[in-house]
Amino acid sequence: MRPIRAACLGTATLVALLTCTSVAGAAATDTGSAQTTGKARVITLTGVVQEVHRFPVSTTPGVVSQGDRVVVRSILSDLDGNEVGETNGTCTTTRGGTDEAEQCLVTYTLADGQLVVAGMFYNYLDPDASFDNAITGGTGRYDKARGSVHAELLNGVRTFTINLV
Numbered sequence: 001m002r003p004i005r006a007a008c009l010g011t012a013t014l015v016a017l018l019t020c021t022s023v024a025g026a027a028a029t030d031t032g033s034a035q036t037t038g039k040a041r042v043i044t045l046t047g048v049v050q051e052v053h054r055f056p057v058s059t060t061p062g063v064v065s066q067g068d069r070v071v072v073r074s075i076l077s078d079l080d081g082n083e084v085g086e087t088n089g090t091c092t093t094t095r096g097g098t099d100e101a102e103q104c105l106v107t108y109t110l111a112d113g114q115l116v117v118a119g120m121f122y123n124y125l126d127p128d129a130s131f132d133n134a135i136t137g138g139t140g141r142y143d144k145a146r147g148s149v150h151a152e153l154l155n156g157v158r159t160f161t162i163n164l165v
Contacts (some may be wrong), residue, residue: 062134068093
């Protein structure tokens with residue numbers, strides 16, 4: 001089994017899950033669905049992977065194959081370093097080999113509800129890989145949420161810019 005570089009799997013994942021530049025916006029505690037407030041909202045968080053496990057389908061060590069699964073959990077913090085939630089996600093490899101692709105489903109759990117995020121993550125072995133995923137829904141203050149999450153590795157820390165529309 002090939003070792004996983006945890007920093008590359010912020011959400012992946014989401015995992016996914018699961019991986020953005022700092023954007024001026026609401027603090028993590030200033031959360032709310034843009035759907036319920038009628039305003040677009042940006043939340044910037046950082047994530048640190050706590051657990052990540054790959055479940056390969058191939059018996060050949062180091063081979064990434066279609067059908068491999070990754071399960072990941074990260075702690076989320078606001079830009080002041082205060083812990084504000086976590087991500088929990090799974091990714092399934094849809095294309096193996098050196099140009100690997102994974103489809104990820106990640107839940108961002110925050111104090112006022114959850115955001116569900118889905119999308120593709122490419123080449124997890126690249127420590128600088130960024131990704132963009134879609135917000136597909138949510139609960140609590142994020143009920144009916146829509147938008148996107150951009151994730152990027154900055155100074156060794158995975159940063160998530162959550163764009164609620």
